[in-house]
Structure formats: C-alpha cells, structure tokens
Amino acid sequence: MRQSTFYKVIKSVSPDTIKLMTTRKTQSQVHRSKNVVRVLQTSDNKAYWVKDNIFYYADVVNGEFDPTAGIPIDTTDISKNDLDKLLLILDNLKNG
Numbered sequence: 001m002r003q004s005t006f007y008k009v010i011k012s013v014s015p016d017t018i019k020l021m022t023t024r025k026t027q028s029q030v031h032r033s034k035n036v037v038r039v040l041q042t043s044d045n046k047a048y049w050v051k052d053n054i055f056y057y058a059d060v061v062n063g064e065f066d067p068t069a070g071i072p073i074d075t076t077d078i079s080k081n082d083l084d085k086l087l088l089i090l091d092n093l094k095n096g
Helices: 002-012 015-022 028-033 080-095
Strands: 037-043 046-051 052-058
Touching: 037 080, 046 080
Parallel strands: none
Antiparallel strands: 037 046, 046 052
C-alpha cells in the first residue's frame, strides 16, 4: 500500500481527527502572533494598528509611518460613521 492510499482510507474513517491535526497552530505561528503587529494603511494616509488591546493611528508620510508617534483612538465621542469605519478596519486587521 502506498502512503497516500492509506491516508485516504484513514481520512474517510475519521475526518474529525484529520481536521483537528491539520488545524493545530505551529510554534512559528504562535511566535508570529505574539511578536508581529498588523498595520492597515487607508487611502486618507493614516495607518491603523492594535497593540496591547489599544487601537492606534498615525499619519503616513512618503509611504511610511512612525509607530512611536501612534495616537490612541478614543471612541467615546466619535460619530456612528467613524465608529463603523474603525470597526471595519479592526475586522480587516484581525482577519487579514
């Protein structure tokens, strides 16, 4: 028997086990999720990111931004349209 044939037989018998094995996170994925911050640049030359559960933005100049100049976003006094925009940005940051 070839390995691929054996795999097909096992997969048809227990698909949940195979699915569980293929969805485990690797060490590199865990390391990347802890150490990499995703940044989204919008058409209005602003960069948005989330770090330590705080939503930041900074101006983009010549295609680059300074993360140390990030300004935390205060969502207490913003309009519904701006809040919807921020939620859309947050969804894109989370889901890629």
